[in-house]
Each structure stands twice: as C-alpha cells, then as structure tokens.
Amino acid sequence: MTLAEKILAAHSDKKSLSPGDFINVRPDLILSNDITAPIAIKEFRKLGVKKVLDPGKIVMVPDHFVPNKDIASAEQAKMLREFAQEQGIIYFECGQMGIEHVLLHEQGLALPGDVIIGADSHTCTYGALGAFATGMGSTDIATAMATGEIWMKVPPTMRFVYHGKPGKWVGGKDLILYTIGRIGVDGALYAAMEFTGEAIDNLSMDGRFTMSNMAIEAGGKAGMFRADGKTLEYVSTRAKRPYTVHELGPESECASVTEYDISKLEPQVAAPHLPSNVKPVSALSGVKIDQVVIGSCTNGRLEDLRLAASVIKGHKVAPYVRCIVIPGSQQVYLDAMAEGIVETFIRSGCAFSTPTCGPCLGGHMGILAAGERAVSTTNRNFVGRMGSPKSEVYLANPAVAAASAVLGRIANPDEV
Amino acid sequence: MLKGKVFKYGSNVDTDAIIPARYLNVSEPSELAKHCMEDIDLEFVRKVNHGDILVATTNFGCGSSREHAPIAIKAAGVSAVVAKSFARIFFRNAINIGLPLLESPETVDNTDAGDILEISLETGIISNVTKGKIFKAKPYPKFMSDIISSGGLVEYTKKKIAGRAP
Numbered sequence A: 001m002t003l004a005e006k007i008l009a010a011h012s013d014k015k016s017l018s019p020g021d022f023i024n025v026r027p028d029l030i031l032s033n034d035i036t037a038p039i040a041i042k043e044f045r046k047l048g049v050k051k052v053l054d055p056g057k058i059v060m061v062p063d064h065f066v067p068n069k070d071i072a073s074a075e076q077a078k079m080l081r082e083f084a085q086e087q088g089i090i091y092f093e094c095g096q097m098g099i100e101h102v103l104l105h106e107q108g109l110a111l112p113g114d115v116i117i118g119a120d121s122h123t124c125t126y127g128a129l130g131a132f133a134t135g136m137g138s139t140d141i142a143t144a145m146a147t148g149e150i151w152m153k154v155p156p157t158m159r160f161v162y163h164g165k166p167g168k169w170v171g172g173k174d175l176i177l178y179t180i181g182r183i184g185v186d187g188a189l190y191a192a193m194e195f196t197g198e199a200i201d202n203l204s205m206d207g208r209f210t211m212s213n214m215a216i217e218a219g220g221k222a223g224m225f226r227a228d229g230k231t232l233e234y235v236s237t238r239a240k241r242p243y244t245v246h247e248l249g250p251e252s253e254c255a256s257v258t259e260y261d262i263s264k265l266e267p268q269v270a271a272p273h274l275p276s277n278v279k280p281v282s283a284l285s286g287v288k289i290d291q292v293v294i295g296s297c298t299n300g301r302l303e304d305l306r307l308a309a310s311v312i313k314g315h316k317v318a319p320y321v322r323c324i325v326i327p328g329s330q331q332v333y334l335d336a337m338a339e340g341i342v343e344t345f346i347r348s349g350c351a352f353s354t355p356t357c358g359p360c361l362g363g364h365m366g367i368l369a370a371g372e373r374a375v376s377t378t379n380r381n382f383v384g385r386m387g388s389p390k391s392e393v394y395l396a397n398p399a400v401a402a403a404s405a406v407l408g409r410i411a412n413p414d415e416v
Numbered sequence B: 001m002l003k004g005k006v007f008k009y010g011s012n013v014d015t016d017a018i019i020p021a022r023y024l025n026v027s028e029p030s031e032l033a034k035h036c037m038e039d040i041d042l043e044f045v046r047k048v049n050h051g052d053i054l055v056a057t058t059n060f061g062c063g064s065s066r067e068h069a070p071i072a073i074k075a076a077g078v079s080a081v082v083a084k085s086f087a088r089i090f091f092r093n094a095i096n097i098g099l100p101l102l103e104s105p106e107t108v109d110n111t112d113a114g115d116i117l118e119i120s121l122e123t124g125i126i127s128n129v130t131k132g133k134i135f136k137a138k139p140y141p142k143f144m145s146d147i148i149s150s151g152g153l154v155e156y157t158k159k160k161i162a163g164r165a166p
C-alpha cells in the first residue's frame, strides 16, 4: 500500500485498501474556522445529538476575519466561542490564535500518521508531517463531530520526485509552484500527491508545510511527505499524544511517478489569475506593483519571515508601495521579535500585524482597489481573491516578495 | 424531472468566483445567493430563474472548501450543475447539501448558453430540448446515491445514528 493507503487503513476497519474504495474513517482531528464552523454548528444542531463525540479531537480556530472585522463577522466568531465553551472542544481565542494551518502542528496537535479533516481546503498542510490531511465541507465536519467518523474515497497516489540542489532563493514555494505550473490546477484532481527525492530530504519542515499546503491548488486531496529525522525532531518536543510513522509504499503502487531536476530552477511566480500560470521570476521582472503581502498559511512561518527580512534589511519599501507582513501565529510573532525581525520590517517601512488570514482571501487588512497589483506569498490568485475583481495577484516566495517591495516591481532577490 | 435554461461557463470556475470571500461574514443562503457568480458574471443573479441549470467544462468549483458555494448556487434557484469534471471538495459539499451535480462531457460539448435542458436524476438522462439531443451522465457510486436519496448527509447521518441507538 502507499503511504496514504496505510494511514487510511489504520483508521478504518479495513486491513488493505485500493484506490476508489469507499471507507469510513475515524479522524484524529476535526478542524473548522470562523467561516466554515457557523454552518457546521447549524448542521450539527440538526442531527439531534447534544454533545460532540470526542471534544479532545475537535479544534475551532477563528482566524479568517479575526480580530473581528465587522459586526457580521463578530457574530460568526461568537458562535464558535459559545459552541467551544458548551462542548469543551479545543479553541484558540484571539490573542492566542494563529492561522489554523500554522497553529495546529506548532502546538503539537497534528502529528505523523494522523488522519486530519478540516472544513478548510488547506487542511492538506499537515501532510508535511507524514499525516493524511484533507479539506472538506461544513456538513462533513458536522457529522464527523457527532459520530467520530467520515466517509472517504481512497485516492490514487501520484508521486513527485525532486532531484538536484536548489539555488539560493529557491524553496518549497518554488518547487510547488513549478509543479502546479507543469500539471495544472486539476493535474492531481482527487489524488494524494507524494513529495520525495533528495531535494525533499534537504528541505526544511517549513518548506514542506508550504508544499503540502498548495497540493489543493493542483486539485490534490492530500500532499504528503514521509516522516523523517527532521519531522521527528520537529514533533518530539511538541507532541501531546503518541503518533505513528509509516514508510512510503513501493513505486509500483503509485498511479504515476514524475521526476523533476530543480538544480537550475529560478524562483517561480504565478501570474494572474490561476496558481498554474507560473513563470520564472525573470520573465516578469518589469511588472509594477502596489502592494506586497508576506504571510498566510503558505508562507507565514518563522523561516519565511526570516528569509524576507534578510532581503529587506537595510532597505526601504519603494515609494507608494505598501508591504504588509503578517506572522502566522503568536509564537511566530514572538520568535520574530526575539530575532529582531519585527524591527527590521518596521524600520524598512512595512506594516506588521497580529496573526490573521486577512488579505489572503480579501477579508481585511490589505484589500486591493481596482487596477492594483500585489505580489503575495499566499496560495491563490483567482479573480477578486484579494479585493476588487479588477485587481491582480502574483504568487511568489517570501524572498521574491521582499525584493519586489523594495524595488516596487516584481524582482529577483539578487537585484536588491 | 428538472428543467431549465442554461448558463454556460468555462473551466476552473473557482469558489471565489461562485461566492467571493468578502461576502462570507454571513452564512444565510438568501444573502449568499445575492452575490452568486458576481466576479465572473455580474448579470447572473438578475437573469437566473428558478430551475435554471449551470453548465461548465472542467474542474468546476475548485479552490476553497466553502460550502457557501453550492449553497449560493442552490439558493439562487439553480436546479443542477452539469460539467465535464468537478473539484473534489465542491463535489462532496454539493452532494451533502442536495445540489445535484452531473458529469457529462457530451452534454457540455453539445450545449450552448440559453438552451433548455431536461434532467432525470433517477436515470441520469439529460436531454437538450433546444437541440433535440439526448445524453447520459456518469452514474453515482452506490454510496453516494444513498446519501442523495436520504436527502443529504445530515439526514443520512441521522438515520445512521438512530440505527446505532440501543
């Protein structure tokens, strides 16, 4: 069996599984947020059960429009708070919270070998730990909270192997953008993506989270890595319960195997309006910009902020350009302060915010006007994603984003 | 039998196009319906009539997991969506809330905006009344037709919970 199949089998009544099987799975974590939980809570009430099955496995994180951006979002966040208190589930209040997909593994809640489901498409982020993690809808989450089970179709596995040593400014974001550029936004539709090869062995945990995070941008159901020494080092000080490490399955059981040599790869940028519209940064270096966003569940971790700060340090954000930096969690914020990174950003003329999804989904904290262009370290550049349907979003890694902020146009970090 | 006029779209219609995130500070279906398809088709909400049908090419509903997307489509009055393929989470969500989705590349290739389609969910037969052509959609796996015939995942789960009770 493949890694995905091994994990799913261990959480179902089946000993062996094949792609296409419909199974009932018992997830280790059931996640929702301030956009998706209100519907999940309403649907949960319709089920006629009073209590969730296992409050210790249910997590709600208000992160999208929090700190509450208006009265309507305050009402939604209130629903989460009241439900969390009533049910005794795991909940992170504003002030302790972060973006869900930065927070859960940081807090040792998501672990290797887990099945994690979330009413948020980027739940696939936890695949970086060697877990099977996938996004679904609010009604799915409602029934899982009540029964502790969820139906799933076993996905085929598509393996991606990365060879070579990446260049100085090339990281997880570039590998995943390059991959999506090659296979398209439905290139891995319904499939579990598996990332391996020597470039992956050398990739940091933060880089792996970035790659798993964007598996959904290729249509993938999961984006998975084998848990290795780095993974175990990461989880050993955080894990709050036992976990299981599964190895990758044989190549012959994968539906496809694709190999890339990334040694000559330039930093990659996805131009509007699809994450698959990917070009090397040099091909876009004349494009003038109005805003830069550094943050999100894709690139809002310490390593990302460190990288951006190393580029921007000693420089100023270009005139008439705003650069908004948003740490993914309170811990990332604290660590960034301790390292002097926060000061670097502020002295360079960046806005530095409390953790939130904010502008990533055009929620608040950096909405674009018609005709404006942004370089963003987020994961989606659909029409209207960050504001006006007439605005444009270019997706890039944190070093490219920082260089672009300094030069006021899309730029290679070497130019700064 | 479902019957309605066709609104036709291309590939990769994402959930931000179906219902932009800036409207997700509420979850009432009627409020969401007011902004359905807004960023790619400003006219849609004004023109759509009860029973109308969306037709699109590949990967319809890609992007976020927001159940608000099928809810908005359903609340706007749309009776079914026919596409060459659907994004995975959107597919689950639509089945769970009782918005019928049909996979039929032939229908998509032979249907234009404004055509009238008739759909039988029992048989999966789709007929293009305007063009006088008949197609068959890919059947649902048994597991999913059980959810659909129960009236959605909540009703299906209610039965399951009742069956378990002592």
Ligand code: SF4
Pocket (backbone or CB within 6 Å): A064, A099, A100, A101, A120, A122, A296, A297, A298, A356, A357, A360, A361, A378, A379
């Ligand atoms: S940061 Fe963006 S992509 Fe990530 S959970 Fe928040 S809105 Fe979604």
